[in-house]
Structure formats: structure tokens, C-alpha cells
Amino acid sequence: MSEFLVSARKYRPTSFDDVVGQSSVTSTLKNAIQSNQLAQSYLFCGPRGVGKTTCARIFAKEINKFSSESPIDDFSYNIFELDAASNNSVDDIRNLTDQVRVPPQIGKYKVYIIDEVHMLSQAAFNAFLKTLEEPPSHAKFILATTEKHKIIPTILSRCQIFDFKRVNNDDIVKNLKFVAENESISADDDALYLIAEKSDGALRDSLSLFDRLVSFSDNNLTYKDVADHLNVLDYQYFFKITSHLLSNDISSIMLTFDEVISNGFDGQNFINGLSEHLRKLLLCQNKETIELLSINDSLREKYLDQAKDTDSNFLLEALKLTNTCDLQYKISNSKRLLVEICLMQVSSINFLDNSKKKNKKFVVSSIKKDHPESEISLKKEIESDNNIQVKVEAESDEKKIEVVENKISSHKPKTISILGSLKQELANEEENKTPIKSDQFTEVEFLDAWNEMNSMFSKKGKTNLSLALTSNTPNLSDNFLIEITLSNTSQIELIQEEKMNLLGFLRKRLNNDLIDLIPKVVQSNAENTLYTNSDKYKKMYEQNKNLAILGQKLGLDPDY
Numbered sequence: 001m002s003e004f005l006v007s008a009r010k011y012r013p014t015s016f017d018d019v020v021g022q023s024s025v026t027s028t029l030k031n032a033i034q035s036n037q038l039a040q041s042y043l044f045c046g047p048r049g050v051g052k053t054t055c056a057r058i059f060a061k062e063i064n065k066f067s068s069e070s071p072i073d074d075f076s077y078n079i080f081e082l083d084a085a086s087n088n089s090v091d092d093i094r095n096l097t098d099q100v101r102v103p104p105q106i107g108k109y110k111v112y113i114i115d116e117v118h119m120l121s122q123a124a125f126n127a128f129l130k131t132l133e134e135p136p137s138h139a140k141f142i143l144a145t146t147e148k149h150k151i152i153p154t155i156l157s158r159c160q161i162f163d164f165k166r167v168n169n170d171d172i173v174k175n176l177k178f179v180a181e182n183e184s185i186s187a188d189d190d191a192l193y194l195i196a197e198k199s200d201g202a203l204r205d206s207l208s209l210f211d212r213l214v215s216f217s218d219n220n221l222t223y224k225d226v227a228d229h230l231n232v233l234d235y236q237y238f239f240k241i242t243s244h245l246l247s248n249d250i251s252s253i254m255l256t257f258d259e260v261i262s263n264g265f266d267g268q269n270f271i272n273g274l275s276e277h278l279r280k281l282l283l284c285q286n287k288e289t290i291e292l293l294s295i296n297d298s299l300r301e302k303y304l305d306q307a308k309d310t311d312s313n314f315l316l317e318a319l320k321l322t323n324t325c326d327l328q329y330k331i332s333n334s335k336r337l338l339v340e341i342c343l344m345q346v347s348s349i350n351f352l353d354n355s356k357k358k359n360k361k362f363v364v365s366s367i368k369k370d371h372p373e374s375e376i377s378l379k380k381e382i383e384s385d386n387n388i389q390v391k392v393e394a395e396s397d398e399k400k401i402e403v404v405e406n407k408i409s410s411h412k413p414k415t416i417s418i419l420g421s422l423k424q425e426l427a428n429e430e431e432n433k434t435p436i437k438s439d440q441f442t443e444v445e446f447l448d449a450w451n452e453m454n455s456m457f458s459k460k461g462k463t464n465l466s467l468a469l470t471s472n473t474p475n476l477s478d479n480f481l482i483e484i485t486l487s488n489t490s491q492i493e494l495i496q497e498e499k500m501n502l503l504g505f506l507r508k509r510l511n512n513d514l515i516d517l518i519p520k521v522v523q524s525n526a527e528n529t530l531y532t533n534s535d536k537y538k539k540m541y542e543q544n545k546n547l548a549i550l551g552q553k554l555g556l557d558p559d560y
Contacts, residue, residue: 007179007207016058019051020175020203021167028162029059038063039160041132041141043117045148046164049204053081053115055164056142060111063140078107085119093120093127100131103138110139117143118150125152133158166201169193169294175203176210180221185214187221189296194226196294233265235299238277239306245318245343246309248351253343267339268329275322281307282315318346439511446476449509453502468494480514482506486521495519 013019016026025044032038042059044052060079082096096112104110120128132141132155143159145151173192180187195213199206209230217225227234237260244252260270283289284307293300325342332338450469458466468491474484486492495502499517506515541547550556 007183007211008204011175011179011182011207013051013054013058016055016062019055019058021171022051022055022164025055025162025164029055030062033059033062038140040135040139041143041159043148043151043156043159043161044142044144044164045161046146047166047202048146049199049202050164050167051203052144052164053113056111056113056144059142060109060113060140063109063111064107078104078109079111079113081113081115083116084114085116088120088124090121090123090127093124093131096128097131100135100139103136108138111142112139113142113144115144116146117155118145118147122152125155129154129158167203168201169196172196172199172201172203172206176206179207179210183214183219185219185221188223190223190299191221191226193294193296193299194223194230194232198230198232231265231269233260233270233273235277237270238274239302241274241343242277242281242306242310245347246314246350248347250344250347253347254340257340257343261336267335268326271322271325271329271339271342275319275326278315278318278322281310282312282319285310285312285315314349317349321345437507437511437513441510441512443476445510446474446482449506450474452509453505456505457498462498464491465494465498467491480512480516482515482517484517484519486519489521492519492521 016030019026042056044056046052057079064078080099082092100110100112102110135141141159143151143155148156148161148163173189173196176187176192176195179185180192191213195206195209199209213221213226213229216229224234226232237256241253241256244256257270261267280293280295280303283292284303290300290304293303295303321342325338328338329335454466454469457469468486469484471487471491472485474482476482484495486495495517496519503515503517506517507513537547537551
């Protein structure tokens with residue numbers, strides 16, 4: 001029995017042409033080798049399992065093969081791989097710099113591949129700077145990391161940086177098909193796409209999952225086996241429940257969700273899968289975004305068919321609700337109820353929209369002269385939640401009467417069935433219109449009202465407001481505009497807060513609705529002057545003569 005070798009190692013690329021999904025990186029490296037424009041150090045960044053170390057090994061082999069005339073193709077003695085996670089001290093870097101001085105015996109270059117370089121300590125990074133910037137001509141460094149942000153800028157500036165991207169699902173599926181054919185394994189396209197989605201762009205993860213599932217399914221990969229083993233919900237559940245959501249079938253939604261829970265799936269797993277399903281339906285709304293779907297053709301057709309029954313507004317609102325449910329799931333004490341409420345809210349989106357779209361047509365009936373009490377049909381057009389247009393048409397032997405009313409109400413619209421009632425209501429509204437009061441008054445009457453208002457606020461304990469009102473005499477203009485000059489902006493803010501109360505009192509007292517109040521701050525042109533303690537005391541004494549009495553009683557000396 002031969003020893004088993006995992007697919008990730010068995011089918012590891014040995015040339016740049018075999019690397020999957022990194023064409024921009026491999027083409028740049030090949031051109032650099034052919035033009036002999038090799039930097040002293042490289043930094044390969046990217047997520048796990050996308051080919052950083054593989055490309056580093058191929059690059060190390062190719063630069064020696066290209067520059068050497070030796071018939072030997074294996075230059076493994078010239079390639080040194082170090083793990084920075086376990087060799088991260090200054091001493092380890094010193095040992096490395098000592099080795100770098102020795103030239104290679106075969107080939108032209110010694111290549112040092114340092115994996116997880118972000119694990120080096122700060123001191124080790126600093127000890128490595130000089131060697132990395134000016135190594136011997138025979139030494140090349142390739143640093144690989146999954147966390148580029150942890151590397152200090154002085155290291156980054158000394159390297160040529162290559163960013164490795166996640167491998168897309170189509171490339172992963174193509175690679176899995178190649179492995180399956182070589183291993184004589186039958187696999188459904190749906191199963192391979194599900195493996196690709198689960199691997200999240202990491203080619204090595206997809207091969208590891210592939211090996212595990214082959215052992216589970218006995219060389220026959222089906223979608224059902226893969227979904228069961230990877231604990232992934234069958235996409236048929238999401239197609240089914242989306243149909244129930246669109247039709248507002250609450251009972252079917254609850255039963256389908258109960259079936260999902262009974263099969264051992266977590267509620268958050270379900271809500272995340274539903275969010276992804278809604279996202280794919282949203283991508284199907286536009287021909288340009290359909291290409292973003294990394295799924296097989298048969299499944300793509302199913303998404304396109306269901307996307308025809310949905311609209312973008314429904315999908316956007318549904319995605320908002322499912323995302324909120326996902327965020328609240330961990331802190332919820334009743335997780336199943338949370339998901340059920342979310343599903344009911346999603347199903348109500350179209351129901352609520354349809355309830356607002358009622359028939360807006362008028363129904364017109366006539367009134368004959370000999371039937372004054374006949375029922376008149378009204379036609380109502382709801383233009384918004386509070387705007388109602390009522391139109392009544394009545395015919396008699398002599399003339400045709402048409403009454404149109406535009407009425408805004410925050411309550412339910414009244415139903416008017418008799419023409420006389422509608423006319424009476426219009427007449428009542430005309431009578432109830434309040435006329436604007438604009439009585440004339442003298443300045444003496446205004447000042448009396450002003451002082452009375454000030455006394456009222458003073459009795460209520462609003463001393464600051466009373467002080468602001470009495471700081472200066474208000475000025476009344478011909479158009480009933482009151483200007484009052486205040487000492488500071490704090491008093492203006494106080495007047496603005498009480499402005500409606502002030503105007504309400506004055507307008508009622510003087511029987512004039514045109515009165516308005518404008519506060520402003522007095523502009524002082526006095527220069528800033530430095531005062532002594534005695535000068536300050538005199539200024540304060542001028543403003544408040546009681547201060548002198550207080551000073552005498554307390555025995556205060558203004559010079560100290």
C-alpha cells in the first residue's frame with residue numbers, strides 16, 4: 001500500500017504556468033527573470049493558501065536555472081526556507097546574516113524564503129535592515145506574510161511588494177476538476193462549486209476539503225453529500241422560502257424554518273445563507289452584475305427565474321432586515337424567535353407596499369331633481385397618507401354642479417355622501433378661518449405691556465430673563481418690529497428660547513398678531529484696559545451702590 005499524499009502537495013505547481021489564479025504576479029516575475037531585472041528582496045502578501053510560498057520556490061528555482069549553464073536542474077541546495085514564527089529573535093537573524101556571506105557552490109543565487117515574516121520581533125526587524133537593503137550579489141530574499149500591516153515601513157521600503165489575491169471560484173472549480181480527473185473521481189459541478197464557496201478563495205483549503213469529502217463519499221462527490229458533510233444548507237431551501245416571502249405565506253415560512261432547525265442547522269447559519277441568496281438575486285437584477293455570480297449554469301438559470309419575481313426595493317429592504325438579525329443574533333436570548341420575527345418582517349414588505357397602492361379611479365353618479373336625497377358616489381384619490389382629493393358631480397335638469405375639495409388631515413378621511421353636507425362643511429371652514437389681528441397701539445401702551453410681562457416672568461422666578469428684558473429699553477418701529485439690545489450672546493439665547501412665550505403675551509395683550517421681536521448684542525468699541533483692584537472696586541460700586549455698604553460691614557480694603 002503506497003503512502004497517501006494530500007492533493008495540496010501532490011498537485012503543487014512546479015512552474016509559473018501551473019499557478020492558479022495569480023497571472024498578474026507570475027507574468028511579472030517571469031518578465032523580471034528574462035530581462036535580468038532582479039531585485040535584492042521581494043515581499044509576497046496575501047491570504048492563506050493562494051500560492052505565496054509556491055511562487056517563491058518556483059522563482060528561486062527559475063532564477064538559478066536561467067542564469068546557470070549547469071545540466072543540473074535541482075537547485076534545492078540554494079534554497080533556504082525559514083519559519084519566522086519560531087526563528088524570530090535577534091540571534092536567529094545574526095545566524096542568517098552569517099550564512100548569507102557564503103556564496104553558492106552550484107548556480108548563481110542563494111535564495112532565502114522567510115515565511116510569516118510579520119512574526120519577527122522589533123529588534124529582529126531592525127537587525128535585518130542592513131542585510132536586506134544591501135545583501136551580497138548572490139543573495140536574494142523572499143519574504144511571505146498574511147499580515148502585511150504588521151511589517152514595519154522600513155522593511156516594506158526595501159522590498160518589491162507583490163499582492164496575491166484570493167482565487168475566484170471558477171478557477172478553483174477548474175483546478176478541482178483537473179485533480180478529480182487524474183484521481184478517477186466523479187464529481188458534480190454543484191458539489192465542486194460548493195467546495196469552492198466554502199474555501200473562501202484559498203486553493204489549498206479547497207484541496208483539503210476535496211480530500212476529506214472524497215474519503216467520505218467513496219470517490220463519488222454529489223451535491224447532497226457535500227452539503228451534508230460541510231453543514232451547508234441546500235440552496236433549494238432558500239428558493240422555497242424566498243417564494244413564501246414574496247407571497248406573504250407566513251405559515252409556510254414557519255414550517256420551512258422549523259424543518260431547517262430540525263435538521264440541526266443553526267439559526268444564524270440560516271439567516272446568513274438567506275442573506276447570500278438575496279444578494280445573488282439582487283445581482284441578477286442587472287445584466288452587468290450577473291457575471292459576479294460564481295455558480296454553474298443550471299443554478300444561474302434558477303436565480304434568473306426567481307429574480308424576475310422580485311424587485312430591487314424588496315431585496316434591499318430584506319437585506320437590511322437580515323443583516324440586523326445577524327448582528328442581534330448573538331445577544332438575543334430567544335434566537336429562534338428573533339429569526340422568525342425577521343422572516344415575518346421580510347414577508348410583510350410587499351404586503352405593506354401593495355396596501356398603499358389602492359384603486360384611484362372615481363365613481364360618478366348623478367342626482368335628479370326629484371331625488372334630492374339620493375346617494376352620491378365620491379371618488380377619492382389618495383396622493384399621500386394625509387392628502388385626500390374629493391370630487392362630487394351632480395346632475396340636475398338645469399345645471400351640473402362640481403365641487404372640488406383639497407383637504408389635508410392627520411386623521412382618517414371623512415366620508416361625505418350628501419352634496420348638501422359637503423357644501424355645509426366648506427362653508428363652515430370659511431367661517432372658522434381666524435382673521436389676523438392688527439390693532440394699533442401707542443408706545444406708552446407697548447411699554448406698559450412690556451413692564452407687565454417683565455413682572456410676570458419675575459414672579460415666576462425667571463430672574464435671568466427679567467434682567468435681560470430690563471437691560472435696555474426696547475425700540476418699537478412702525479411695522480410692529482421690536483428691537484431690544486442685550487449685553488451678551490447668552491442673553492440672546494435666553495430670549496430666543498422664550499421668544500414664543502414673549503410674543504404670545506404681547507400679541508394677546510396688544511391685540512396684534514404682527515408683532516415680532518429681534519434681539520441683538522450691543523457693539524462696544526471700548527479698548528481693553530487693565531484695572532487695579534481699586535479701579536475694579538470703583539467700577540463695581542458705580543453699578544451697585546450696595547457694594548460699598550457690604551464692604552464697610554466686612555471691613556474690606558479695595559487695595560488688597
